[in-house]
Every structure is written in C-alpha cells, then in structure tokens.
Amino acid sequence: MTAAERRQKILDEIASVAKLAGRKAADVKLIAVSKTRSSDEVEALIAAGQRDFGESRVQEALEKWPTLLARDPGIHLHCIGRLQSNKATEAVKLFDAIHSVDRLSLLDALVKEADKIDRRPSMYVQVNIGEEEQKGGCPIGEVGSLVQAARSSALPLAGLMAIPPLGVEPAPFFALLAKLAREHSVEGLSMGMSGDFKAAIMLGATSVRIGTALFED
Template sequence: MTAAARLQHIRDEVARAATVAKRESGDVSLIAVSKTRSVEAIEELIRAGVTDFGESRVQEAQAKWPALRADHPQIRLHCIGRLQSNKAAEAVVLFDVIHSLDRHSLLDALVKEAQRADRNPAVYVQVNIGAEEQKGGCPIQDVGALIEAVRESPLPLAGLMAIPRLNVEPSPFFALLADLARRHDVTGLSMGMSSDYPAAVKLGATAVRVGSALFQE
C-alpha cells in the first residue's frame, strides 16, 4: 500500500468508529508516530496530507525536524515520549504539543524555559492509567492537583494522555481516562495507538497516536 492508501484506510477506520460513537471524525486528530522513521518515509506521509507527527526522543527530533519544518511549516510536532526536566529547554523550542507531562517538577522546568523562549507549547497531563511502575505518568490520585497547576501556568492544557497496559483489553483504561477527564472538566484525550485506535475513538479520543499502521514496515 502507498502512504496515501494507508492514511485513507486509517481515516476510514476512525470515521467508522466515530459514527458508532455518534461523533464527528473531524474531532479526532491523527498523529503519525515518526520515531525511528526516515526522513523519506516522513516526507511521503506529508505529501499524503499528514500534518501532525510525534517523536519520543528530543535528540532524534532535533536531528530530523528543523530541516523538515523549514520545508513544511504547516507541521505540528508532538512530544509523546517520557521527558526529562533537563531536556525542557530543547522540548519547548522543538515541540508544539507535549503529551508526557507527569510531575510538578517537569511543569516548573517547562514553564521556566517557555518564558525564556517566549513560546508556550500545549501540554497533556499523562496519567499512569494502569498503575505500572515501569511507565511514566501521574498517579491517578494526583491528577487533579497537576491539572490545576497547569491551569495556573501559562502553558495551555491540551487534555489527558495515557497508554494502557499491554496485552490486555484497552477499552476499560480508555473509559477510565475519559471519566477522569469529565470529572476534571477536561476535553482533550490523547489515547489509542496502531493496535487499538478504533476503540479509543469510540470512547472519546480526540488524538490518536499511530505509527506502524501508517508507515510501511
């Protein structure tokens, strides 16, 4: 399949899932996860119409995206991986949206660097939805306090993000994240990847992060 055909297939799947949930498919943003992908593969998707891309590592994003964005200024770049506070300065300059805010110390670092760079990327509060020690994310019981801290900061609150446990049915985790969002009056939900994005859309995702299903393996 060509990049355009893969993209259309995913858009069709999103539209079907949105119809089941009585939602508009246009309310769901598709983020192409481009970590480890070549510039050539990324440019193929850009030509097909993708405008949002996600990277996990600051160093890799620095190597690829300044030149790409110079040629394609419409691109929005998302940080979807765990972010260390000592990378806050680079992240603020590189990314339009950060999906992995999970602690107050990182928020403080991002605010400091945002003020220095005069650039305020939007942030998602990442929730450790499966209470997994090896994963990043704010503990569920601390989500409210971190949301309020973001709202008191100059950084726009984009919503909540989560990655469910592997090898189990993801829908209960998506439903829990959606419930947390409702409780805290949050509308954005970054959830769903290549293996489960239709389920995420049915349960309220406003951004899905799709990698292998979009790129030719």
C-alpha cells in the first residue's frame, strides 16, 4: 500500500468507529507519529494530505522538521514524548501542541519561554493512567491541581493525554481518562495508538496518535 492508501484506510476506520460511537469523524484528529521516520516517509504523507504529526524527541524533531515546515507552513507539529524542562525553549519554538505536560516545573518552564517569544502552543496534561513508575505523567490524584495551574497559565489547555500499560486491555484506562476529563471539565482526550485507537475513539478520544499503521504495511 502507498502512504496515501494507508492514510485513507485509517481515516475510513476512524470514521466507521466514530459513527458507531455516535460521533462525527471530524471530531477525531489523526496525528501521524513520525518519530524515527525519514523525511522521505514524512513527505509522502504530507503529499497525501496529512497535516498533523507527532514527535517524541526534541532533538530529532529539530533535525527533521525545520526544512519540512518551511516548505509547508500548514503543518501542525505535536510533542508527544516525555519532555525535560531544559528543552522548553526549543519545544515552544517548534511545536504547536505539547501532549506531555506532567508537572508544575515543566509548565512553568514552558510558560516562561512562551512569554519570551510570544508563541503559545496548546498543551495536554499527561496522566500516568496506569500508575507505572517508568512512565511519565502526573499521578491521578494530582490531575486537578495541574489542570487548574494550566488553566491559570498563559498557554491554552487542550485536554488530557495518557498511554495505557502494555499487554493489558486498554479500554478501562481510556474510560478512566475520560472520567477524569469530565470531572475537571476538560474536553480534549489524546489517547489511542495503532493497536488500540478504535477502543479509544469509542471512549471519547479527540486525537489518536498513529505511527506503525500509517508507515508500515
């Protein structure tokens, strides 16, 4: 399959699942996870009409994206990986959305850099939904305080983000994130990847982060 065919297949699946959930396909944003992918692979998806891309590492994104963005300024770039505070300057300059805000110190660093250059990417509060020590994300009990701090900041709050534990049924974790979003009056839900995005859409995902299914047959 070509890049365009893979993309269309995913879009068709998103539309089908959204309809089953009583939602519109347009309510679910497809983010192509382009980490580790070459510029040629990315350009094929851009040519197919893809406009939202996700990167995990700031340094890799800096090496790949400035040239691509210069050619097509309509691209929206999402930071979906764990972010260190010392990368806040580069992150604010490059990304349109940051999905991994998981602590107050990072929020403060992003706000400080945003104020310096008057550029304000949107942000998602990342939740450690499976309470895994090795993963980023704020503890479930601290979601409310971080959401409140985010709302009080100069950066727009887009929603909540989470990555369920590997090897277990993801639906309960998606449902929990959706419950937390309702409790804190947050609309956006960044959840679901190549292997579980259908369950995520059924449970309210507004952004799905798809890598393997878009880049590999």
